[in-house]
Amino acid sequence: MFSFSENDFFARRCVWVNGPVIVGAGPSGLAVGACLKEQGVPCVILERDDCIASLWQKRTYDRLKLHLPKQFCQLPKFPFPEYYPEYPTKRQFIEYLESYAKHFDISPQFNECVQSAKYDEACRLWRVKTVSADGSEVEYICQWLVVATGENAERVVPEIDGLKEFGGEVIHACDYKSGEKFRGKKVLVVGCGNSGMEVSLDLFNHDAQPSMVCRSSVHVLPREIFGKSTFELAMLLMAWLPLWIVDKILLTLTGFILGNIEKYGLKRPSIGPLQLKNTQGKTPVLDIGALEKIRSGKVKVIPGLKKFSCGTVELVTGEILEVDSVVLATGYCSNVPYWLQESEFFSKNGYPKAQFPNNWKGKSGLYAVGFTKRGLAGASADAIRIAKDIGKVHKEDLKQKKQKVPTHRRCISTF
Numbered sequence: 001m002f003s004f005s006e007n008d009f010f011a012r013r014c015v016w017v018n019g020p021v022i023v024g025a026g027p028s029g030l031a032v033g034a035c036l037k038e039q040g041v042p043c044v045i046l047e048r049d050d051c052i053a054s055l056w057q058k059r060t061y062d063r064l065k066l067h068l069p070k071q072f073c074q075l076p077k078f079p080f081p082e083y084y085p086e087y088p089t090k091r092q093f094i095e096y097l098e099s100y101a102k103h104f105d106i107s108p109q110f111n112e113c114v115q116s117a118k119y120d121e122a123c124r125l126w127r128v129k130t131v132s133a134d135g136s137e138v139e140y141i142c143q144w145l146v147v148a149t150g151e152n153a154e155r156v157v158p159e160i161d162g163l164k165e166f167g168g169e170v171i172h173a174c175d176y177k178s179g180e181k182f183r184g185k186k187v188l189v190v191g192c193g194n195s196g197m198e199v200s201l202d203l204f205n206h207d208a209q210p211s212m213v214c215r216s217s218v219h220v221l222p223r224e225i226f227g228k229s230t231f232e233l234a235m236l237l238m239a240w241l242p243l244w245i246v247d248k249i250l251l252t253l254t255g256f257i258l259g260n261i262e263k264y265g266l267k268r269p270s271i272g273p274l275q276l277k278n279t280q281g282k283t284p285v286l287d288i289g290a291l292e293k294i295r296s297g298k299v300k301v302i303p304g305l306k307k308f309s310c311g312t313v314e315l316v317t318g319e320i321l322e323v324d325s326v327v328l329a330t331g332y333c334s335n336v337p338y339w340l341q342e343s344e345f346f347s348k349n350g351y352p353k354a355q356f357p358n359n360w361k362g363k364s365g366l367y368a369v370g371f372t373k374r375g376l377a378g379a380s381a382d383a384i385r386i387a388k389d390i391g392k393v394h395k396e397d398l399k400q401k402k403q404k405v406p407t408h409r410r411c412i413s414t415f
Contacts, residue, residue, distance in 0.1 A: 013138050019043045020144035020365075020390055021128050023117070023339075025052045025108040027097060028370030029148035031075045031383035034104040038077065039391030044140060045108035045148075046130060052108060053097045055152055056090065059174035063202050064090040067194060067286050069229045073376040075100055076384055086229075112138065117145055118341040119364050126365065144365040144390050147340065150379075151281075151351075151371060152332035160190075162308035166326065173199055173329040179206030186211070186322060188313060190305070191329030192218050192266070194283065197290040199327055200299045211300040211321065214265055219273040219284035220291060221250065222257045230286065234274060247272025258287070264294050265301035278356075281373035334371070342366065360385055 019036065022029045025047035036043050051057050065087045066073050070080040073093075078100050084092055100106075112130040115137075120127050128140040155172045163170065173195045179187075179202045189200045192214035203210040221230050230250065237246040250273060262268060269276055273284040293299040304316040313321050334350025345362030346352055352359035356372045360382045367386045372378030 013136075015044075015138055015140050017042075017044050017140055017142040019142070019394065020146050020367075021046060021117075021126065021140050021142045022146040022148050023114050023128070024148035024150060024153075024370075025049075025110075026055060026148065026150055026370070027053060027075060027376055028150055028379040028383065029108070029146070030097060030101055030104075030106055031380055032146050032148060032367075032369050032386055033106045034078070034100065035076055035383045035387030036390065037104050037106070039387050039394070041387070041391050041394045043146075044142075045106065046112045046114055046128070046140070047108040047110050048113035050110050052101055053094060055150075055174075056094055056097070059155075060090055061173070061176050061195075061199065061202065062090065062178045063198065065288075066093060067223070068231045068375065072229075072231060072235075074380075075376070076380050078103060114339045116339055116341055119145075119366070124364070142365075144367065146367045146369060146386060147336060147346075147371075148369045149335055151334055151373065153335035153350075154333050155328075156331045156333050157328060158190075158330055160305060160308060163326075165310060166308040166313075166323075167310045168323060169325040171325075171327055173327055174332075176327055179203040179208050182206060182208040182325060184208065185324040187325045187327060188213065188302075188321070188323045189327045189329055191331065192216075192285070192301075193329065193331065194285050195331075196329035197285050198288070199329055201288070201290040201293060203327075204293050204298050211302050211323075212294075213302045213305055214267075215304040217267040217269040219268060219276065219282075220258065220261055220266055220287055221254050221273060221284050223286040223288055225250075225253050225257065238274075243274050243278070244272060247274050250274070258291060261291065264291075265303060266294070277373065357381075361389065 019042040022032055022043055022045045025045050029045050030052060033043055033045050049058070069086050070084055070088055074080050080088065080096055088096065111133045115129045115131055117126060117128045126142050126145040128142065128145065130138050130140070155174050157172060176199055182203055183206055186209045187203050189196050189203070189210055189212045192212055196212055200210040200212045223230060225233055234246055234250060237249060276282050277284065290299060294301055302315055306314040306316050311322060313323050315321065336346050336350035337348060340346060345366055351371055352368050356374065359368060359371060361367055369382040369386060370379040372382060
């Protein structure tokens with residue numbers, strides 16, 4: 001029997017879903033939806049924005065390209081067009097995702113923001129409550145819940161002393177489109193990951209004067225080694241050699257190609273790039289030209305900040321820099337803790353507690369896709385596993401004719 005409160009009863013429409021509810025219509029959610037279609041399992045995809053892949057469409061800079069070759073970034077059962085370059089542009093990747101959704105007839109429920117999702121022990125089903133842009137509320141009831149909001153759902157904005165008194169423009173990298181409006185300005189980029197490096201390069205290319213804060217250590221690798229993708233080379237070597245040896249080989253080759261980068265203020269971690277990625281999820285920077293500008297002094301590297309003042313920033317060295325604008329390339333985080341009322345499978349930081357490759361399935365029909373810290377390839381592998389797992393149970397239910405549909409009179413819709 002369902003345990004509806006009186007307020008729930010009158011406030012929202014109730015929808016029974018004959019399959020899983022997928023939260024998030026990014027690449028991960030689309031991949032699960034497509035794989036479920038292949039299994040003959042219906043689903044509902046909920047998306048808080050008004051389009052698929054909103055991170056790619058609305059919160060990325062114009063010059064962005066895939067950092068890995070396209071064969072490592074394609075979603076299940078649908079390769080990239082052959083005429084696409086090895087590293088597709090942002091626009092090409094969005095077009096690919098739109099074609100993917102059209103090919104598999106995936107139509108997400110847009111502008112529906114999940115407020116809460118909770119497993120109802122009484123009826124052994126998930127209750128997912130959403131609110132739309134017009135304020136209307138819906139409660140979806142389902143047997144399976146797939147969390148596909150990913151690792152980059154919300155921007156991370158660090159607390160920096162004096163930033164509110166700075167006075168100049170301060171934006172997060174997700175709001176940065178190009179360096180056009182920063183021409184002639186002194187811009188401080190906080191963060192030295194792939195975004196920080198690319199934003200700094202783009203700023204220089206638009207005649208700005210970028211300085212990049214590199215407080216922590218970072219691995220910088222060439223995007224290609226001997227004409228082959230560094231990532232592809234690593235995958236080939238890992239098929240035959242232990243990870244630590246592959247790290248040694250990559251760093252040795254990187255040293256020959258890029259030289260000693262520490263003299264430019266870029267300190268390498270003590271842990272190898274692949275081990276660091278696997279254990280801490282920190283992605284190495286794949287250089288596409290920023291390092292050359294750093295070597296020539298056209299992009300300045302700053303070891304760390306102390307505090308901001310009006311129009312200036314004090315460095316940890318005591319030096320004072322005049323700055324016109326600040327771009328926070330400080331990354332993203334999961335938003336799962338804000339809406340998923342569950343603590344056994346997901347940790348407080350919004351990631352599954354289990355380690356790869358066992359972090360895609362929880363209990364009571366709960367799944368996670370896109371939390372492997374292994375990019376689009378990891379999300380695709382998750383999607384295939386999840387669809388097969390749900391598909392098996394779904395087919396058994398159909399065979400045994402034990403699919404139970406709630407008959408509560410507020411359940412006026414069915415998917």
